[in-house]
Amino acid sequence: MASGTDNCQSATTANGGEAPKRKVALITGITGQDGSYLTELLLEKGYEVHGLIRRSSNFNTQRINHIYIDPHNTHKARMKLHYADLTDASSLRRWIDTISPDEIYNLAAQSHVAVSFEIPDYTADVVATGSLRLLEALRSHITTTGRTHVKYYQAGSSEMFGSTPPPQAEDTPFHPRSPYAASKCAAHWYTVNYREAYGIFACNGILFNHESPRRGENFVTRKITRAVGRIKIGLQSKLFLGNLQASRDWGFAGDYVEAMWLMLQQEKPDDYVVATEESHTVEEFLEKAFGYVGLNWKDHVEIDKRYFRPAEVDNLKGDSSKARKVLGWKPKVGFEQLVKMMVDEDIELAKREKVLVDAGYMDAQQQP
Numbered sequence: 001m002a003s004g005t006d007n008c009q010s011a012t013t014a015n016g017g018e019a020p021k022r023k024v025a026l027i028t029g030i031t032g033q034d035g036s037y038l039t040e041l042l043l044e045k046g047y048e049v050h051g052l053i054r055r056s057s058n059f060n061t062q063r064i065n066h067i068y069i070d071p072h073n074t075h076k077a078r079m080k081l082h083y084a085d086l087t088d089a090s091s092l093r094r095w096i097d098t099i100s101p102d103e104i105y106n107l108a109a110q111s112h113v114a115v116s117f118e119i120p121d122y123t124a125d126v127v128a129t130g131s132l133r134l135l136e137a138l139r140s141h142i143t144t145t146g147r148t149h150v151k152y153y154q155a156g157s158s159e160m161f162g163s164t165p166p167p168q169a170e171d172t173p174f175h176p177r178s179p180y181a182a183s184k185c186a187a188h189w190y191t192v193n194y195r196e197a198y199g200i201f202a203c204n205g206i207l208f209n210h211e212s213p214r215r216g217e218n219f220v221t222r223k224i225t226r227a228v229g230r231i232k233i234g235l236q237s238k239l240f241l242g243n244l245q246a247s248r249d250w251g252f253a254g255d256y257v258e259a260m261w262l263m264l265q266q267e268k269p270d271d272y273v274v275a276t277e278e279s280h281t282v283e284e285f286l287e288k289a290f291g292y293v294g295l296n297w298k299d300h301v302e303i304d305k306r307y308f309r310p311a312e313v314d315n316l317k318g319d320s321s322k323a324r325k326v327l328g329w330k331p332k333v334g335f336e337q338l339v340k341m342m343v344d345e346d347i348e349l350a351k352r353e354k355v356l357v358d359a360g361y362m363d364a365q366q367q368p
């Protein structure tokens with residue numbers, strides 16, 4: 001799907017005149033949950049969107065397939081994909097120079113907290129040094145081209161607050177509890193530093209957990225709603241989980257990408273917490289999700305020690321008053337609506353799986 005050497009050119013009107021140039025965005029992590037929602041938002045706003053994707057032996061573009069148009073259809077295809085990697089500085093520099101974006105959204109990461117304990121070097125390389133490579137590629141692009149208006153968004157995380165008690169706001173001290181969170185802190189400070197040192201328009205969005213039916217299946221919310229769908233349809237009976245007492249401020253990813261965009265539309269670059277300001281335990285999520293389809297989670301959930309982390313983040317609850325005041329942002333989807341949206345989609349998915357199981361194409365015990 002990725003193209004070779006796409007170049008952005010200003011469009012021409014029917015009478016040959018120069019049409020106003022579209023804004024051009026570059027997104028790392030476009031194949032992820034946030035990348036897909038942000039791409040939809042930017043396309044709706046008339047942007048041309050370029051996404052950097054990693055090479056993989058399996059296609060990993062499921063979340064954006066519905067908006068993909070063959071690049072040979074040059075007039076219609078406003079989303080373009082290119083191979084690059086945050087661990088490869090030369091690819092970042094080359095694509096920034098080729099695309100000449102107006103806005104860069106750095107969403108790529110090894111984003112699983114528990115996995116970061118297993119692959120800490122790789123996590124730091126992508127999340128921390130990868131962000132530095134991208135900032136450095138941008139700095140170099142600005143220096144050589146004089147394109148000083150390019151804006152940069154860094155995907156920060158509430159995990160950076162770690163063990164600091166709630167409510168957590170922009171000035172709350174960070175106390176990271178995982179290699180992932182420590183790497184995100186480094187990326188946060190690289191972003192602040194490039195803003196202060198070089199005057200780059202660079203913002204940190206400190207986003208609290210945000211979920212959706214497109215959430216990866218090994219994050220706890222989606223793991224639960226996938227299981228609810230499969231249990232309800234008769235494809236699974238047990239769900240193995242770790243710490244049920246951890247509390248998170250869960251919002252809807254579709255709402256949160258709007259805050260990212262708003263940060264880059266301000267006069268001055270700054271850092272913002274994005275959160276619902278409501279916190280719920282994993283157990284409360286279980287109650288809501290199973291209860292919604294008339295099931296009791298206690299009949300299905302078993303605790304498995306392997307899902308406990310070496311260090312846990314117990315309680316996250318954001319104070320997003322700055323984003324609400326300055327950006328005029330607020331979440332549209334509440335906790336209950338989010339849980340229902342995810343369960344509804346996963347019931348439908350389980351029904352489609354059931355057809356495959358009944359036809360003998362899939363094993364009923366195969367858990368996602």
Ligand SMILES: C[C@H]1O[C@H](OP(=O)(O)OP(=O)(O)OC[C@H]2O[C@@H](n3cnc4c(=O)[nH]c(N)nc43)[C@H](O)[C@@H]2O)[C@@H](O)[C@@H](O)C1=O
Binds near residue numbers: 113158219244
């Ligand atoms: C903002 C932040 O949000 C996410 O990080 P996370 O909060 O670690 O998300 P999670 O869904 O993996 O865990 C939430 C809680 O749920 C507990 N938990 C219990 N049992 C299981 C379990 O079986 N699996 C998982 N994954 N978690 C479990 C687990 O111990 C933790 O306390 C990432 O997007 C990250 O990239 C990010 O930036």
